[in-house]
Amino acid sequence: MILVVSHLHEPSVNGVVRGLEARGAPWARVNTEEFPLFRAGRIVLDGAEPYGLIETDRGRVDTRAVSAVWMRRAARPAVPRGFRPKDKGFIVDEASAFLHGFLDLVGGVFVNPREAERRARKVPQLALARRCGFTVPRTLVTNDAQAVRAFVAEAAGPVVFKPLSGVTSGGADFARALEQRFGEAVEVEPESAQATGTAELVFSQILTPERAAQLDALRYAPVIFQDYVEKAFDVRITYVAGRIFACRIHSQEAGDTAVDFRRMALRPRVEDVRHALFDPPAALAEGIDAFMRAAGLVFGCLDFVETPDGDFVFLEVNPSGQWLWIEQLTGAPITAALVDALCA
Ligand SMILES: Nc1ncnc2c1ncn2[C@@H]1O[C@H](COP(=O)(O)OP(=O)(O)OP(=O)(O)O)[C@@H](O)[C@H]1O
Numbered sequence: 478m479i480l481v482v483s484h485l486h487e488p489s490v491n492g493v494v495r496g497l498e499a500r501g502a503p504w505a506r507v508n509t510e511e512f513p514l515f516r517a518g519r520i521v522l523d524g525a526e527p528y529g530l531i532e533t534d535r536g537r538v539d540t541r542a543v544s545a546v547w548m549r550r551a552a553r554p555a556v557p558r559g560f561r562p563k564d565k566g567f568i569v570d571e572a573s574a575f576l577h578g579f580l581d582l583v584g585g586v587f588v589n590p591r592e593a594e595r596r597a598r599k600v601p602q603l604a605l606a607r608r609c610g611f612t613v614p615r616t617l618v619t620n621d622a623q624a625v626r627a628f629v630a631e632a633a634g635p636v637v638f639k640p641l642s643g644v645t646s647g648g649a650d651f652a653r654a655l656e657q658r659f660g661e662a663v664e665v666e667p668e669s670a671q672a673t674g675t676a677e678l679v680f681s682q683i684l685t686p687e688r689a690a691q692l693d694a695l696r697y698a699p700v701i702f703q704d705y706v707e708k709a710f711d712v713r714i715t716y717v718a719g720r721i722f723a724c725r726i727h728s729q730e731a732g733d734t735a736v737d738f739r740r741m742a743l744r745p746r747v748e749d750v751r752h753a754l755f756d757p758p759a760a761l762a763e764g765i766d767a768f769m770r771a772a773g774l775v776f777g778c779l780d781f782v783e784t785p786d787g788d789f790v791f792l793e794v795n796p797s798g799q800w801l802w803i804e805q806l807t808g809a810p811i812t813a814a815l816v817d818a819l820c821a
Pocket residue numbers: 614637639640642643645679681703704705706707711736737738739780782792793795
């Protein structure tokens with residue numbers, strides 16, 4: 478039994494599930510926003526081997542029957558309208574503790590192991606990348622404007638800034654979806670700005686003199702500053718259990734995508750930005766494999782800059798990054814590789 482732990486709106490789940498179906502692999506899907514309000518679960522310690530049960534669309538899943546878990550962007554549980562924030566917080570914490578306790582009882586493969594996913598934060602991953610032999614841009618994370626001015630004074634070229642937490646747009650309204658799905662009298666609170674699609678993607682930007690004049694705003698939130706790396710291409714690596722799909726994104730062919738390739742998402746047609754698979758040089762492939770093993774990650778989307786000299790500079794790994802657009806534009810069989818990893 479392969480257990481998918483995600484939420485109702487995660488676009489990559491359907492393809493993976495179709496892949497599992499095609500292999501005849503038994504699977505079930507837990508949408509985390511549905512527990513506990515719409516789904517019953519239990520964890521039983523009664524003297525014998527402990528186990529957990531949880532309801533899904535495909536029947537009740539028993540931890541003892543699960544051979545692999547694919548965790549993909551869990552959402553917070555739905556909470557009925559009208560609960561006080563304090564009570565809502567209690568529900569969220571208890572539901573999360575239950576799900577973790579449930580998953581703690583599962584043996585087998587986790588994509589990704591939860592501890593590895595938690596550890597894959599911006600700062601430690603830059604440190605690990607450096608230890609694995611990658612070039613990493615000179616970086617400062619701070620809320621201290623004075624420190625930034627000193628960092629800029631030392632820079633050989635432009636400096637880029639970007640958020641530390643990497644807010645991404647959600648686009649999902651779980652409340653409406655849950656009401657439609659369960660047709661219940663329970664009205665659920667929209668979960669968060671992220672869940673209702675009002676969160677914004679904050680792009681990497683060059684620190685121009687006009688923006689540098691606003692550095693006092695740093696007191697409200699720390700920010701990452703980095704030497705801007707001149708690019709021939711942005712490179713997106715999708716790593717799946719030892720397999721590497723390397724894609725060059727021709728982001729320098731137009732002004733809008735030059736600094737941050739993700740701005741292509743604002744275009745009417747993403748496919749106008751050229752994407753091309755390439756064979757990564759052996760040293761890059763070996764470095765990525767060593768990095769991912771050291772990070773304990775089975776799956777991840779890594780961003781590199783390929784410089785005009787053909788060097789690769791590490792920017793980040795996102796352990797639950799998107800890959801569907803790469804698969805659609807290049808034909809890289811990423812979903813199939815993930816299905817392989819889950820069925821192994
Ligand atoms: N130091 C840099 N030099 C050149 N370009 C950069 C640099 N840092 C970021 N970028 C550009 O901005 C993009 C996003 O940056 P990065 O992946 O580091 O941040 P993020 O906000 O965490 O992204 P994600 O949403 O993928 O987690 C990069 O893929 C690249 O195109």
